[in-house]
Amino acid sequence: MDLDKLRADFPALCQDNPVAYLDNACVTLRPHSVINAISDYYTHSPGCGGRSVHRYGTAVSKSIGKSRKTLAGFFNAPSVNEIVFTRNATHSLNQVAKGLHWDKGDIVLTTDREHNSNLVPWLQLEEEHGIDHRVVPSKDDNTFDMEAFEAMCSEAGDKLRMVSMSQIGNLDGVQVPIRQITKIAKDHGALVCVDGAQSAPHMPVDVQDLGIDFFAFSIHKMLGPSGMGGLWGREDLLNSMRTIQSGGQTVKTSHYDRVEWAKTPSKFEGGLGHFAGMMATGEAIDYLSKLNMNEVHEHEIRLNQIMSRGVKDLDGITIIGPDDAAKRGGICSLLLDESLPAHDIALLLDEVSGVMVRSGQHCVHSWFNNRGYNGSLRASAYFYNTEEDVKRFVDTFSEAVQAFQ
Ligand SMILES: Cc1ncc(COP(=O)(O)O)c(C=O)c1O
Secondary structure (H helix, E strand, C coil): CCHHHHHCCCHHHCCCCCCEECECCCCCCCCHHHHHHHHHHHHHCCCCCCCCCCHHHHHHHHHHHHHHHHHHHHCCCCCHHHEEEECCHHHHHHHHHHHCCCCCCCEEEEECCCCHHHCHHHHHHHHHHCCEEEEECCCCCCCCCHHHHHHHHHHHHHHEEEEEEECECCCCCCECCHHHHHHHHHHCCCEEEEECCCCCCCCCCCHHHHCCCEEEEEHHHCCCCCCCEEEEECHHHHHHCCCCCCCCCCEEEECCCCEEECCCCHHHCCCCCCHHHHHHHHHHHHHHHCCCHHHHHHHHHHHHHHHHHHHCCCCCEEECCCCCHHHCCCEEEEEECCCCCHHHHHHHHHHHHCEECEEECCCCHHHHHHHCCCCEEEEECCCCCCHHHHHHHHHHHHHHHHHHC
């Protein structure tokens, strides 16, 4: 990868005194092509796609169709109809959880490291519909415990309806073996939903090869506009599911006493959409498609190795997850002793040297609460980050730790 050339595409990286942006697990920076596509919508075709037949409407409809096709290609989806635009991965996961029919006692398995977006909807279903949500414990180093998973699948027997797991955790960057998990889940007749918010931006994903049923992703973590996400699902399942937002766009027609539902994806895209966002999504995915996603993954691991080596021996610091950075992608998430206030240090990193990281519980409250930790300080790299960025993080963070101790 030619980093200088890539970085020149990102206006946020081309300012005087560029920041070391290491909060990519939350939201990524956007290239010119994405920013321009947003502005192009408002400037050149500020109409309504999918309904109006005038030239603005037609231009938007065509462009959205193109974005959907690009996404389908990126994930090797068998049909463009299987790509649903949503507001974010949270919306996608809610659509899966609340769109399927549940019987009391149906068992859903997640792990003990899920983002709230892949935990709270299941807890809500437990409260409201009596499903039985169970948590598969990870090994001590936060890696996936296949034996525990298999035992819990067997214990669940024919009550197992759903296995829903993040492919890569935002807490620690640890990846779970989705293909193997899916095989076991399928042997038990369960559906598999993958929270791909942290995997889709960083590694190749082929939904057919994984053998899964649903894949939720977050377009603002993939160079795309804020407030954009997506859901891939098997067409037959999507067509049999209930939409969680009914209204305009979601029906073939309606009568005073009944509706005839549209098919996927229209059925799930109720109301006037974020057209600028959908159009710019095509640009974001085009950009990612030109990169080699295996190289992206390797680059992030190399940067993480520098970060991990640089901080692991500091007093009062524990890296969450396995010691080996190669098992944590681009995420270096640090538990800090009580003497080290994560939010203050994160602020200081930005003020002193323009290093931007995340502090807190990263919406994985359950993991922290269960262990009695306040939170962590998380640095997360992307393909446009340089060795200089991560060294800057290590140096400033080391100085901050010494200053506080
Ligand atoms: C693993 C994981 N799942 C779900 C989400 C929620 O994504 P979104 O903000 O697109 O709803 C995130 C966001 O950080 C995440 O990291």
